[in-house]
Amino acid sequence: MGSNFTYVVYAIIFLAVILLVEGLYFLISSTTQDEKSANKRMKLIDKTGDQQIGLSLLENRTRRKKNAASDSVFDKLQKLLWSSGMNLTLLGFFAIAGILTAAIFSFFFFRRETGFILSLPTALVLGVGIPYVVVFAKAAARKKLFGEQLVPAIDLISRGLQAGHPAAVALEMVSKEMPDPIGTEFGLAMDEINYGLERSVALDNIAKRFPNGDLMFFNSALEVQRETGGNLVGVLNNLSSVIRERRAMRKKVWALSSEGRFTALVVGILPFAMLLLISSLNPTYYTEYMGDPAFIIGMSIPVVFYLLGMYTIWKMVNIRI
Known part of the structure; x- marks a missing residue:
């Protein structure tokens, strides 16, 4: 203590x-x-x-x-x-x-x-x-x-x-x-x-x-x-x-890309929500393995793919007009 x-x-x-x-x-x-x-x-x-x-x-x-x-x-x-x-x-x-x-x-x-x-x-x-x-x-x-x-x-x-x-x-x-x-x-x-x-x-x-x-x-x-x-x-x-026409076009694109943005929101929040949930139910679930090199490597690879996936989704739905 x-x-x-x-x-x-x-x-x-x-x-x-x-x-x-x-x-x-x-x-x-x-x-x-x-x-x-x-x-x-x-x-x-x-x-x-x-x-x-x-x-x-x-x-x-x-x-x-x-x-x-x-x-x-x-x-x-x-x-x-x-x-x-x-x-x-x-x-x-x-x-x-x-x-x-x-x-x-x-x-x-x-x-x-x-x-x-x-x-x-x-x-x-x-x-x-x-x-x-x-x-x-x-x-x-x-x-x-x-x-x-x-x-x-x-x-x-x-x-x-x-x-x-x-x-x-x-x-x-x-x-x-x-x-x-x-x-x-x-x-x-x-x-x-x-x-x-x-x-x-x-x-x-x-x-x-x-x-x-x-x-x-x-x-x-x-x-x-x-x-x-x-x-x-x-x-x-x-x-x-011109500004009014651009705003109308921007709203149309925003509506068409709403599904992709919602997907990005769910995919982005889900890993952190699961991390908090598991840590709350079992506080030692991750901490007892944090010193293991295999744990560090195993957690680093999903984080890299997570960032690449979020960047790809963001580029797909972020259409500039």
Whole structure:
């Protein structure tokens, strides 16, 4: 029992070090409050009546990003949290992951007596994976909603241009009349433009936060019209029609490939479900043979074929339009 308690102490120290490193990182970078404020931009405008409420925030963010050569893992995760729209910081994310990891480890190690070697990796994978999957799903849903809102936003801009408004006013109409997320994102872009950023750069920043091919076409249409002139209203109307047709085709392909995606889901979940079920019914079923070289080889081959099969199914059902 003494050795088991030592392992528990090591696991707690490991989680504590992770949380300490994350806390020091955010204490130095001081991005938490900035991101939280920007995410509530429209609410702050409603309360204060100040249309330029986001300028100080955007100034600080722009100054920091000028010195960043590339995005780190933390920056990518921060972008994912931003895209998800959740009121959750990186420190909060890792705090939840740490608590969940400790709870899962305690369950498998003490209640199921699975063993330290199997309990710790399982707890780490589930403890970090479950919050990440939740955030990723929220971000994916919000990005999908952004794509669905893009066509009405383009139509709104086109009607504003037909009414005689300049392009800047038409873009601002989206931030005022469209709901979140596209209304908030265009509002942040307008704040960046008012702050002094080029319109193309501000719109490209939206595309970085919400990668969307149709949005890139929209940005290109605006820049081409600004440099060469032409009928921007006609271009936007044609772009809106093309996006609608692509969306209809995408839904048709999605329906035709639904059987393959369901097969991939079942095949992907079944091995892990059986592993958890067998480990719950008989905790020593795998652990007593983990030191045997034949067991390692015998388990490695199915894992390789499993990954190849999942990749093949994914390539078959993931049809890009």
